[in-house]
Amino acid sequence: MKIFCRPPAHILAVFTIVLLSCFDACAQTQDAQVLYQRALAATCANCHGTDGKGIENAGMPLINQLTENNMLAQLLAFKTGERAGTIMPQLTKGYTDEQMQVIASVLGKK
Numbered sequence: 001m002k003i004f005c006r007p008p009a010h011i012l013a014v015f016t017i018v019l020l021s022c023f024d025a026c027a028q029t030q031d032a033q034v035l036y037q038r039a040l041a042a043t044c045a046n047c048h049g050t051d052g053k054g055i056e057n058a059g060m061p062l063i064n065q066l067t068e069n070n071m072l073a074q075l076l077a078f079k080t081g082e083r084a085g086t087i088m089p090q091l092t093k094g095y096t097d098e099q100m101q102v103i104a105s106v107l108g109k110k
């Protein structure tokens with residue numbers, strides 16, 4: 001009786017392809033995640049500038065000096081009404097707390 005000590009080459013090839021495509025799918029998932037995070041943060045750029053850098057004395061607060069935790073705290077305070085404002089109280093109601101956490105992690109000072 002013939003005993004196979006190792007799988008035939010074509011089985012190994014199929015296994016390798018399946019394995020590689022799993023890595024590829026994983027990389028794509030990560031890309032999609034990063035794109036989602038950036039897209040969320042980009043919704044703030046109209047008023048606060050790219051990456052929250054904005055333009056000094058242009059009438060909109062620059063938010064890139066806030067830490068992640070401080071930014072999230074401000075966003076939650078606007079959302080609950082604890083902090084007053086003109087635009088931000090309405091705007092923050094359109095985001096879930098999880099989305100604001102993501103935005104703060106992208107835009108918060110590193």
Ligand code: HEC
Pocket residue numbers: 041043044045046047048060061062063066071074075084085086087088089091103104107
């Ligand atoms: C339509 C313009 C507009 C957009 C879009 C906007 N903001 Fe604002 N933001 C303001 C204004 C105006 C203020 C000042 C407070 C107020 O009047 O609501 C402010 C204040 C803030 C503050 C407080 C800054 C400080 O110094 O305490 C933070 C934090 C902030 N915004 C974050 C964001 C984030 C994050 C987004 C995206 C989800 C965003 N803003 C989108 C206009 C905007």
